[in-house]
Amino acid sequence: MGRRNDEEHDLFPADAQKQGPVVHDHRWAGDMYSSIRCSTALLGLLFVFDWGAGSLTVVRGTLWTTLAVLLFLALCPPRVTAGEGWLASRWLLRTRRVRTDLLVSVRCLEGVSQRLVLRDAFGDRVEIDPQVLVNNPGLWHRVDEDARRAAALGSLMCGATVLRRVAERIDRETAETVFKVSGLE
Known part of the structure; x- marks a missing residue:
């Protein structure tokens, strides 16, 4: 069974705004800011500790950056919106x-x-x-x-x-x- 075509079912029409108000997660921006802040703080702390120990190298810096990006991806909240008849x-x-x-x-x-x-x-x-x-x-x-x-x-x-x-x-x-x-x- 193949994936459906949105035009075929007309599930999410372009005039969805006319159907009623769209509501959003009002805490999303704060949660996104927190996930950025946490991953940046981790990256900063890892860089400072590694630099203080005198062992900061390009490879270790790349490793710490990758770790901070993974933390951001784990904490990044999805943006939830809803309108009349749909949720995204x-x-x-x-x-x-x-x-x-x-x-x-x-x-x-x-x-x-x-x-x-x-x-x-x-x-x-x-x-x-x-x-x-x-x-x-x-x-x-x-x-x-x-x-x-x-x-x-x-x-x-x-x-x-x-x-x-x-x-x-x-x-x-x-x-x-x-x-x-x-x-x-």
Whole structure:
């Protein structure tokens, strides 16, 4: 089975902006800055220690630079955006999109870091950190609304429990924030 053609399905029309507002992860820029800052700090420390020890060479400098670049790649957050009926995750050179109004499954992958995997009726999939949805109520609202639409249409076969857990987590953290701000903690 070959990859689908976007024009054939007209999944992400050029006039997506007209369909409704596009929401972004508002913490992405700060997270990107932190990943740059951490990798630069590591590179600086490695250079200073190696230079102080008198063992800094071109080969070692290249090794330290490679190590800092690898740290940046590990920490670099994907940019998550959503609009009416779609969600996109862009990481450095690749963008993955999924039709949230045609979701087939939503799974939660456990491990070192929790990941939410959304798969649509066309076989496309996007992996995102659930914390992105927790931190961005606009993104969560967009995904939740479209997932409800997919469930009503009968395309969302599995994932209602996962979405309910994410909703409960968002409600719990929102309530905690309200209590902290109001001094009722």
